[in-house]
Amino acid sequence: MSSIDLDLTNPRLAGIVKRQAITNQKDAVIALTKSAEVHSLCLSIINNGYHPDEVLIAINDETGKSNRITVIEGNRRLSACKLLLKPALLKGSPEYNKFQRLTKHDNYKESIETIKKLSVVILNNRSEAASYLASKHTSDSIRRWSPYTQGAYLRGFLFEYKSVDKVKVILRNSMPKNKIKEKLFHFELTEEILNLECWNEKELDFLMDNIDRLNVGAIIRFISTSEFVNTVCDIKISDFGQLSITSKPTSKLLVNKKTFKKVLEKLARDTLIHERLNTRQENKELMSKYLNEFVNEFKNDSNEIESEETDFIFTSASYPENKSHTTLVNEDRKESKDEGDNMPSFSEESNKKITKLARKKVEKLLPQSMLIPRANTKLLNICTEAQKLSYKTNLYSSSLMIRAILEITLKIVIKRKNQFSELKKIYKERANDFASILNFVEKNTNKIVDDEDVKIVRHAVSDLQKQSKELLNLTNHEDSQILTEKEVEHVRAKMLEIITASFKQL
Numbered sequence: 001m002s003s004i005d006l007d008l009t010n011p012r013l014a015g016i017v018k019r020q021a022i023t024n025q026k027d028a029v030i031a032l033t034k035s036a037e038v039h040s041l042c043l044s045i046i047n048n049g050y051h052p053d054e055v056l057i058a059i060n061d062e063t064g065k066s067n068r069i070t071v072i073e074g075n076r077r078l079s080a081c082k083l084l085l086k087p088a089l090l091k092g093s094p095e096y097n098k099f100q101r102l103t104k105h106d107n108y109k110e111s112i113e114t115i116k117k118l119s120v121v122i123l124n125n126r127s128e129a130a131s132y133l134a135s136k137h138t139s140d141s142i143r144r145w146s147p148y149t150q151g152a153y154l155r156g157f158l159f160e161y162k163s164v165d166k167v168k169v170i171l172r173n174s175m176p177k178n179k180i181k182e183k184l185f186h187f188e189l190t191e192e193i194l195n196l197e198c199w200n201e202k203e204l205d206f207l208m209d210n211i212d213r214l215n216v217g218a219i220i221r222f223i224s225t226s227e228f229v230n231t232v233c234d235i236k237i238s239d240f241g242q243l244s245i246t247s248k249p250t251s252k253l254l255v256n257k258k259t260f261k262k263v264l265e266k267l268a269r270d271t272l273i274h275e276r277l278n279t280r281q282e283n284k285e286l287m288s289k290y291l292n293e294f295v296n297e298f299k300n301d302s303n304e305i306e307s308e309e310t311d312f313i314f315t316s317a318s319y320p321e322n323k324s325h326t327t328l329v330n331e332d333r334k335e336s337k338d339e340g341d342n343m344p345s346f347s348e349e350s351n352k353k354i355t356k357l358a359r360k361k362v363e364k365l366l367p368q369s370m371l372i373p374r375a376n377t378k379l380l381n382i383c384t385e386a387q388k389l390s391y392k393t394n395l396y397s398s399s400l401m402i403r404a405i406l407e408i409t410l411k412i413v414i415k416r417k418n419q420f421s422e423l424k425k426i427y428k429e430r431a432n433d434f435a436s437i438l439n440f441v442e443k444n445t446n447k448i449v450d451d452e453d454v455k456i457v458r459h460a461v462s463d464l465q466k467q468s469k470e471l472l473n474l475t476n477h478e479d480s481q482i483l484t485e486k487e488v489e490h491v492r493a494k495m496l497e498i499i500t501a502s503f504k505q506l
Helices: 011-017 025-035 038-048 075-085 096-104 108-112 126-137 147-161 164-170 177-194 201-209 216-223 226-231 257-273 284-303 348-357 377-386 395-416 420-430 434-443 451-467 485-503
Strands: 056-060 069-073 120-123 234-237 243-246 311-314
Touching: 011 025, 011 147, 025 038, 025 075, 038 075, 038 096, 038 108, 069 075, 069 120, 075 108, 096 108, 147 164, 147 177, 147 216, 164 177, 177 201, 177 216, 177 234, 177 243, 177 257, 201 257, 216 226, 216 257, 226 284, 257 284, 377 395, 395 420, 395 434, 395 485, 420 434, 434 451, 451 485
Parallel strands: 056 120
Antiparallel strands: 056 069, 234 243, 243 311
């Protein structure tokens, strides 16, 4: 039992990861006890024992640790077993006393004998188990995951295999393509709703706490109607798992990215917060009136939009664009396509000549290979821009952007690690000041990043505070002082050290 680990990428944890960081086994156990009926499983084991035919599916530890395996099927059962053997795993959690009381049950000692050794089937990798897991966790005959969780599970494969068609093949055709896209649509739309910047703290807490129960299905049904498509815009999921938004020739509105967010906010508020949009919309007259609200509310925005802005891919995932897509896609993503995909074949000698003539690669503020987390739309957008910006030819813009990326990233991580209340307690009204944030991170680095990154991050933050303070606040930068490439290069290096460690938490 001690050599079997829970899967920290378990789709059941997808919604919880939006609210808190899950970086170790204890975090995962606590999270699952809140969301996956682990207590009832514990009671079942105590009353009936652990059935020997309940086999766990696992893979060898993906970080290379010897004699350790990670369970990818059976995380609830494994959590229940671990907690029966060691309820202290929940110490400090509200659930602790409830699980501790189980040790006083008459059958406790007898039942734990049945879980000291568990039957495990070890597979080579996650792909090998994909078909089995897909059929199990998307089947009506099994206790169902929420649509959001199923979408999170499928997105994990999409992230690796890039297209829905390839995911379908990996899943051995156990799910039809339209079903895969349906689950991804639910997940991606929910993610965009959660990433909207309009929510106050109370609203966001409500959405996060109910992430698996949000009636996003009602929104999807409404926006899929021909009336909405022809009046407002056509919102679909692409074959690459991205939200695709198109204004039709019949549309009464022109919808660009900015307007799309406003439309999505209205849909989300009316459905998830105010419950105006019901599960089933059958009253066509009411539906028509509701549609007119969109036209009246956003027509002024629409008048200012150029038609070429209204056909785009909208996603915060790092998937490749469909190269045959003829409509306008995000310009900032075109640059990151593999330039060699459609190149003809050359002989080895020709390749050598081409190498000699190749232009020197322009270094960007953020490496284009860096995976940007989906934790925050603002962070995603600014990092995407940073992946296009040549810092050596845009020193002042780069300096300002470095500060913005650091400030946004550290704020999000501090909140994810449940340290924001401590920050406010120490710095009070200055808690949101960048200087306060840096100072807090330097003193509490071990609470913010993984142990292996503490030394690097603490040193980088200390360096920024002592040597680069003025550079990070250009308003205090003396007019006579010229910003040099070396200065920006130094601060960029420190930023990359900090965000590389911080992004792991997001």
